[in-house]
Structure formats: structure tokens, C-alpha cells
Amino acid sequence: MVQDKLAQLQALFREMDRALIAYSGGIDSTLMAKIARDVLGDRALAVTAVSPSLLPEDLEDAKIQAAEIGIAHRLVETREMENPNYTQNPVNRCYFCKSELYDTLKPLAQTWGYAYTVDGVNADDLRDYRPGIQAAKERGTRSPLAEVGLSKLEVRELSKFLGLACWDKPAQPCLSSRFPYSEEITVEKLRRVGQAERYLRNLGLTTLRVRSEGVTAKIELPADVIQGFVQTADLPQLVEAFQSYGFTYVTLDLEGFSSGKLNRVLSASLSV
Known part of the structure; x- marks a missing residue:
């Protein structure tokens, strides 16, 4: 049951004590932000990367959702568009995107005193071609949803159970x-x-x-x-x-x- 996996996620965050959430405003990272806030309070921080690949209205949605959750929220600018390895759009483009993201977030997490950086990768993502996952792992990012085996369907079910208004929000990749x-x-x-x-x-x-x-x-x-x-x-x-x-x-x-x-x-x- 998803409640059992919720308990596992809560336990993971208690072990972390302080966590920075890579927060896009999508349903997966919003669920991570919600659970982190519930468990860690002001020891949890959501950070959204701003770049031309993010729609302005999606950024506004992320701000609104973070405020509703009550989690501290910061914005950082990423510069993947300055990297020809990204703009030439090879099959592993996402690797260079996530490399830029976590090369930006990891030093900030260390400076701000967050021992862990967390993303919203779920168990279903591991079965798709997602080169960005490798970049995140190389930089020590944790994926609690995947760690407890939570599927995309279960992400929505658990989000609804926790009262998140965005539980049925369509997926919106960059x-x-x-x-x-x-x-x-x-x-x-x-x-x-x-x-x-x-x-x-x-x-x-x-x-x-x-x-x-x-x-x-x-x-x-x-x-x-x-x-x-x-x-x-x-x-x-x-x-x-x-x-x-x-x-x-x-x-x-x-x-x-x-x-x-x-x-x-x-x-x-x-x-x-």
C-alpha cells in the first residue's frame, strides 16, 4: 500500500535530517517537497532551476505549490543553453542538462548546510531511457521515490492521499x-x-x-x-x-x- 511506502519515505528524510529538493513543480518533485516539509520542517528547502526550457507559467505554478506546502523555496539560474553538448541535442542531451543542474545545486547545498540533494525520479523512470539519472547519481543525488519503489501511478495516489491539489497534473518535461x-x-x-x-x-x-x-x-x-x-x-x-x-x-x-x-x-x- 502507498501508506507503507509513505512511512518508508518519511523514515528516509528523518535519516537525512536536512535535505535540498530539486524542485521543478512537477508532481514527483512536489510530492518530495511535501514529505520533506512535513518531516523536516524548516530543515527542508526546495530549489527550482530557471532557464529558457522552463515555461514561465510552470515556474509560477511551482511558486504557488511551494507556498501551499509551506516549504522554503529558492530560485537559481542554470546555463545549459551555453553548453554546445546540450544545444546540439544529442541522444544524451538530458545528461548535460542534469549535469548543469546538479553542478549548480550541489555546491549550494554544501554552502547552505544541506547534506543531501534529492530529486523526484520514480521507479518507472528507471525503466525508461533517462541519461539525466546517471548525471544525478554521479553527483550524489538521492531519489527516494525510486528507492522505495514508488511508481508514477502510486505517486499520484499518494499525492491525492496527502491532499496535494496537483495530484492529477499532467507530466510536463522541459x-x-x-x-x-x-x-x-x-x-x-x-x-x-x-x-x-x-x-x-x-x-x-x-x-x-x-x-x-x-x-x-x-x-x-x-x-x-x-x-x-x-x-x-x-x-x-x-x-x-x-x-x-x-x-x-x-x-x-x-x-x-x-x-x-x-x-x-x-x-x-x-x-x-
């Missing part, structure tokens, strides 16, 4: 995940993807991606939403808006939304 591997990532490209996804959210859509492939925006929505979207959305207005953001073409993925779809090229290459 905007750099919207680009196919080897396509260069720029601040301008991140901006236009962010604007396009904001446009769709303003239509009332929640689970979505706008994949950027060159000058083409590919919209991904849940399969059961596609037909209603096509029938009710003002498509000419949408296309006009997306083109004003910098896209030339706008397409709709008829298969529907699937998390991690861009990683299929990795599976295909391994099977050859």
Missing part, C-alpha cells in the same frame, strides 16, 4: 524534449514551442505536446480528444497564431499523444 535528436535547440525555438503550447492550453486542453521538427509544429493530443478538437477548434486561427510564433507548417499527429515518442528512434536503431 521544452527541449519537443525536438528530435540532432536538431539544434535555441532560445527562439524554445520560445515558439512554449507559445504554441500556451495557445492550446488556453483552449482548455491539458495533456498535449507541440513537437518541433524544423519549421513544422506537430500537435499531439490524446487520441480520444482529436476528433472533438478538429470539429470545434478554429483551425485557421490556430494556424495563423502558430505561424506568428515562427512555424511555417502546422500538423496534427493522428496517432495521438504518447509520452517519450521521440525515443522511438532509439529503439529502432537498437533493433537494426
Whole structure:
């Protein structure tokens, strides 16, 4: 039961005594921040990395959620966009992102007196291709959710049990995940993807991606939403808006939304 795993998580934080949470505002790191605050009080600190790959509204959500939890919250700037190993977008791009993140957080944690830096990696993440996990481990970051075997579904169940309003919040990986591997990532490209996804959210859509492939925006929505979207959305207005953001073409993925779809090229290459 998730309550048993909650007890294990609480015990882990009691052993840590002081912990800095790498806090993106997503459901996983929010759960970590909540439990750390409940157990450690003011000996827990949430830190959010600010960069062009983070939507401003997601940053605001993170601030609001931290305030609701009652955990101390700080912002730091990360500079992964200055690293060509990141912007060239290789298959292990996330390794360089997390290297920058924890190379920033670890010294701060030491300076501020936090013996442990904690992330929100869950047990399901360990079964996916996540090169950033290696970078975090190399820098001594702990992953309590994974340590106690908590799955993504259990993360949501436990978050609801603890009264977190964001328990059903859709996953929102960084905007750099919207680009196919080897396509260069720029601040301008991140901006236009962010604007396009904001446009769709303003239509009332929640689970979505706008994949950027060159000058083409590919919209991904849940399969059961596609037909209603096509029938009710003002498509000419949408296309006009997306083109004003910098896209030339706008397409709709008829298969529907699937998390991690861009990683299929990795599976295909391994099977050859």
C-alpha cells in the first residue's frame, strides 16, 4: 500500500535530517517537497532551476505549490543553453542538462548546510531511457521515490492521499524534449514551442505536446480528444497564431499523444 511506502519515505528524510529538493513543480518533485516539509520542517528547502526550457507559467505554478506546502523555496539560474553538448541535442542531451543542474545545486547545498540533494525520479523512470539519472547519481543525488519503489501511478495516489491539489497534473518535461535528436535547440525555438503550447492550453486542453521538427509544429493530443478538437477548434486561427510564433507548417499527429515518442528512434536503431 502507498501508506507503507509513505512511512518508508518519511523514515528516509528523518535519516537525512536536512535535505535540498530539486524542485521543478512537477508532481514527483512536489510530492518530495511535501514529505520533506512535513518531516523536516524548516530543515527542508526546495530549489527550482530557471532557464529558457522552463515555461514561465510552470515556474509560477511551482511558486504557488511551494507556498501551499509551506516549504522554503529558492530560485537559481542554470546555463545549459551555453553548453554546445546540450544545444546540439544529442541522444544524451538530458545528461548535460542534469549535469548543469546538479553542478549548480550541489555546491549550494554544501554552502547552505544541506547534506543531501534529492530529486523526484520514480521507479518507472528507471525503466525508461533517462541519461539525466546517471548525471544525478554521479553527483550524489538521492531519489527516494525510486528507492522505495514508488511508481508514477502510486505517486499520484499518494499525492491525492496527502491532499496535494496537483495530484492529477499532467507530466510536463522541459521544452527541449519537443525536438528530435540532432536538431539544434535555441532560445527562439524554445520560445515558439512554449507559445504554441500556451495557445492550446488556453483552449482548455491539458495533456498535449507541440513537437518541433524544423519549421513544422506537430500537435499531439490524446487520441480520444482529436476528433472533438478538429470539429470545434478554429483551425485557421490556430494556424495563423502558430505561424506568428515562427512555424511555417502546422500538423496534427493522428496517432495521438504518447509520452517519450521521440525515443522511438532509439529503439529502432537498437533493433537494426
